[in-house]
Amino acid sequence: MTLRPERARELMKNFDRCRLLVVGDLMLDRYVSGNVERISPEAPVPVLHVTSERSVPGGACNVGLNIQALGGHSELCGLVGTCAHGQELLAHLDKAGVGTSSVLRDPAMETIVKTRIVTDRQQMLRVDRESTDITEIVKSTAFASLLAGALVDVDGVVLEDYGKGVLQQEVVSQVLSYSRAKGIPSGFDPKDNHELDVRGITFATPNRKEAFTVAGVRDRRPDLCPTEDTYLHQAMDKLCALWEPENLLITLGAQGMWIREKDGGSTHLSTRAREVFDVSGAGDTVIATTMLALSAGACFVEAAELANVAAGIVVGKLGTATTTQEEILAALEDQP
Secondary structure: OOOOHHHHHHHHOOHHHOEEEEEEOEEEEEEEEEEEEEEOOOOOOEEEEEEEEEEEEEEHHHHHHHHHHOOOEEEEEEEEOOOHHHHHHHHHHHHHOOEEEEEEEOOOOOOEEEEEEEEOOEEEEEEEEOOOOOHHHHOOHHHHHHHHHHOOOOOEEEEEOOOOOOOOHHHHHHHHHHHHHHOOOEEEEOOOOOOOOOOOOOEEOOEHHHHHHHHOOOOOOOOOOHHHOHHHHHHHHHHHHHHOOOEEEEEOHHHOEEEEOOOOOEEEEOOOOOOOOOOOOHHHHHHHHHHHHHHOOOOHHHHHHHHHHHHHHHOOOOOOOOOOHHHHHHHHHOOO
16 A cells, blocks of 8 residues: 555545546435344245335445545436436435436436345345336437536546446447547446447446456456466456556455556555445445546556545445545554
């Protein structure tokens, strides 16, 4: 770890000057929590006595929340329905200060909702609601116009793919063409079952499973030290050939991160997590922090180091979570 608290503070003081656009799949995450004390007499399933319910923005929305929590300014471009769930999601985003003027509200769209049933901090079940095909909505003139307007005067663009249909190739190509023309950074958080041409992206942040799946490499030894993992290096080589990113950052869970820079240099960052309660949304934190740091003047390794610290904080929280500048600085100052 080479990033010192003084340098992190210098970078983060510029976050409030950064306006970032997040394009991708917008979701509402619901949590139903309670206690299980018996099995149902109707079927061999546990009976949950509900003690609390809450909802938070998820999917690409969580990237926007992370940007706001870190002191930046975020705008979302995506789709929601005109249903109650869509209104609930937009209300959460507005309250958090996330821009929603580029979100298309369409009555043919069923707002994506993931409901998690939780007991004793463990997830028992997840129930999903979503539209099966939104291709025509994404290809509409209305959405293309919103995206074009959203791209104006931003300092960076995040492509956040949850495989639900917003990130079609036409959308990705429009974003990359604009970012290259304006010289602003672009980031890509992929989904392993969705192939997209993102050649020339500034950086990509797949997790290990996504990296190996997209690269078409069998993950034989995930327990190996990353510096000795030839399969990981093979997957990285293939991704660099496929995506032609300026930088590649693969998140490795308990083994931290592996970075390949545009000059060919490689860096391994050990995990900063002390406790892991929930890894959901950690990738959102990584790409949000990395993009903010790059937009604030960091080199890529500095940006990745800051993101590594941020991710180590959020995995210690239950559910999709965010962190703050104060928490990051405290973690950095506490390092040996």
